């Protein structure tokens with residue numbers, strides 16, 4: 001694991017005189033098939049950083065986690081579309097992702113780097129083997145789908161079709177429109193996204209997680225976790241119609257070799273197992289194997305994910321299933337902080353279509369504190385809010401004077417707004433847009449820790 005700011009991180013984790021339980025805050029590892037754009041910043045990344053800074057300011061022992069996600073086959077399709085080597089594409093975009101996070105004042109205690117970290121790759125395979133050896137996952141001859149023309153196993157970026165739940169176009173993995181679990185086996189009119197070929201069935205011996213057999217643990221997990229209504233609706237759909245079997249590894253041309261029989265780990269399964277091992281080994285660097293990973297995880301009091309709605313199936317359903325299979329208490333999921341898509345000039349930000357404002361470029365031209373406050377102000381947490389350069393420019397020209405103004409409310413009301421600003425950054429009721437509005441009403445001097453969390457500027461209190 002590569003910590004982005006190892007010195008600062010060590011200090012926060014060691015500061016544990018009373019055995020205080022740990023709060024883990026994750027932001028979905030970004031796929032380096034392009035640079036980060038402002039939609040990513042306005043989604044999980046700045047929000048998770050603000051929440052973690054606020055938790056530390058309240059004295060909570062906090063561990064922040066993210067990483068890179070180079071084993072998405074979207075990286076391969078991007079390289080093919082550009083006529084470049086995939087390693088060249090990854091070198092460029094992983095560098096730009098790191099540059100954008102640094103410029104936005106975001107760092108992590110655990111930053112999984114699958115390409116650089118052989119131990120990470122080895123452990124994903126070992127954990128999958130151990131889960132199979134214990135009977136927590138089953139290996140079974142299973143029907144899969146490949147392209148009848150080019151032979152590609154159809155999964156994730158390699159397949160397109162119509163979502164079985166909502167009917168809208170989708171790739172494999174999850175449907176961006178409704179969040180349902182999608183695969184070449186359940187998409188309507190599935191075809192090869194590489195060559196347009198028609199699908200054909202084949203069989204392979206692959207490890208499967210039968211989520212239905214973890215229904216009791218999952219129900220316990222969900223009953224205690226704080227999640228938005230759309231995620232609860234997705235869970236309700238699967239509780240009613242049956243939780244799916246998820247292939248954990250299968251024969252394909254990209255990803256970590258795992259699961260035997262020439263299979264490679266599904267990239268989201270890799271991410272889930274990487275979180276289990278990466279966090280466990282940060283808490284106990286000597287931990288090896290499921291029992292010791294689960295023991296290390298007992299230090300964790302609550303676990304919070306920051307994610308986009310398109311990843312809800314993985315964080316709400318697949319990861320809790322993997323964690324239960326790995327022997328980690330399902331009650332440790334505190335909740336999910338979920339954003340909708342952010343729009344740019346009325347259309348969804350899109351890396352693949354290049355419809356984006358790239359984060360590293362924008363942050364090089366703008367004050368990072370202003371960018372952080374703006375995306376908190378305009379965050380797509382309740383609806384698909386949208387970025388325009390004109391609105392940003394008006395905010396930038398206004399916010400400094402508004403902060404300097406010091407608030408206009410009578411003292412008792414200002415104090416109430418300052419209290420509300422602080423509570424709005426707690427994980428269970430997280431709303432950084434409300435926190436900023438309350439801060440402006442109260443005057444920033446009344447809630448300096450809120451201002452520091454929002455701007456990412458560390459100054460002495």
Ligand SMILES: [Zn+2]
Pocket residue numbers: 147148149150151152192193194195196197
């Ligand atoms: Zn094909």
Ligand SMILES: [Zn+2]
Pocket residue numbers: 163164165166167168170175176177178179180
């Ligand atoms: Zn759908």
